[in-house]
Amino acid sequence: MAGERHWSETAEIHPTALVDERARIGDHVRIGPWCSVGPDVSLGESVRLHANVVIDGHTTLGPSVEVFPFTTIGLQPQDLKYGGEPTLCEIGARTVLRENVTVHRGTTQGHGLTRIGADCLIMANAHVAHDCSLGDQVIIVNNVVMGGHVEIGSQARIMGSSALHQFVRIGRGAMVGGVCGVESDVIPYGSVLGNRARLVGLNWVGLRRSGLDSAEIHALRRAFRQLYPRHGSDDRVLGARLDAVKRDFADHPRVREIIAFMEAPSRRGLVRAARRVASEQETEGA
Structure with missing residues (x-):
């Protein structure tokens, strides 16, 4: 009525x-x-x-x-x-x-x-x-x-024709490249590329646009390199590297956010790093 x-x-x-x-x-x-x-x-x-x-x-x-x-x-x-x-x-x-x-x-x-x-x-x-x-x-x-x-954190970017598997988590500020098949979780501020998505670095463009100062970006760069070292440069298991980063970067909120995401319960596990993690300049170009 x-x-x-x-x-x-x-x-x-x-x-x-x-x-x-x-x-x-x-x-x-x-x-x-x-x-x-x-x-x-x-x-x-x-x-x-x-x-x-x-x-x-x-x-x-x-x-x-x-x-x-x-x-x-x-x-x-x-x-x-x-x-x-x-x-x-x-x-x-x-x-x-x-x-x-x-x-x-x-x-x-x-x-x-x-x-x-x-x-x-x-x-x-x-x-x-x-x-x-x-x-x-x-x-x-x-x-x-x-x-x-699927869970996607604030300020994330998912590029064209990508497919996200059920129960996948995409962290805050992350970048998923075009035509990616994302089967596992992407860490906050991470950048993934490939037909089967692989972690190639951090989303440096997005981080800079968010207003981070150089000290914060430098801390994230060092923490990421410690978590995902170049092939053969660190033979510790991921759990040991996580513990070291938690200890070394306890005063850095965005690093703590990445660690908390990696340690949270997950149905899909974490996206693996590419065989060769891209440089910051290569990630920006992508």
């Missing part, structure tokens, strides 16, 4: 859009032609849906999210165990989803929530599967696909 609507009077809804009366529509929302918005959807202030967008399930879009044509958000997951449970999907403020993106809601076997953080850019034809969790300011480039339960 009309009296049950939770629609702002300032919303602009095209007459061809199918918007359920039970949906919550915030101030200054714009819904374009041929969009479909389900009953359990909540659209925050100034959300914009271009033409032919479908949003369903218990899905929340934060303020100023922009969704381009033929994107679907909150539809049921591609998981044969899913039985129609009322799981969730959330998109953070100011995130942009370009054409043909698919974002599926969570499952009860996972966290029950698929979440994309604030200020993210999800480019055309990307797929965010059930129970994935993306931090803030993440960029997902065209044609990236990910399995369920």
Whole structure:
């Protein structure tokens, strides 16, 4: 009934859009032609849906999210165990989803929530599967696909046509090169390349753009070389190298972040280093 609507009077809804009366529509929302918005959807202030967008399930879009044509958000997951449970999907403020993106809601076997953080850019034809969790300011480039339960830290960059295996973790500030198959976890600020992704160094470009001073970058460089020495230069097992880095870099928060990530429980293990770890200049060129 009309009296049950939770629609702002300032919303602009095209007459061809199918918007359920039970949906919550915030101030200054714009819904374009041929969009479909389900009953359990909540659209925050100034959300914009271009033409032919479908949003369903218990899905929340934060303020100023922009969704381009033929994107679907909150539809049921591609998981044969899913039985129609009322799981969730959330998109953070100011995130942009370009054409043909698919974002599926969570499952009860996972966290029950698929979440994309604030200020993210999800480019055309990307797929965010059930129970994935993306931090803030993440960029997902065209044609990236990910399995369920993937975790991507804030400010990470996933380049075009890469594929992320289910349960993979991508650390904060990491860079995944184009057309990578990522089967294992990528450390924070790490840079991986290759058909089967291998760690080639740190994401120096991203680190510099984040405002790190030279002392912090120098500490990260030394810690990384200690963790991943050139072939044959350090015969200690990884656990011994981790202990040494924890001791030598106890006062460096970003190094501690890398160590904590490496020591955390993992379903997939860590991406292996390339046979020859690239120099800083080679990584920047990539």
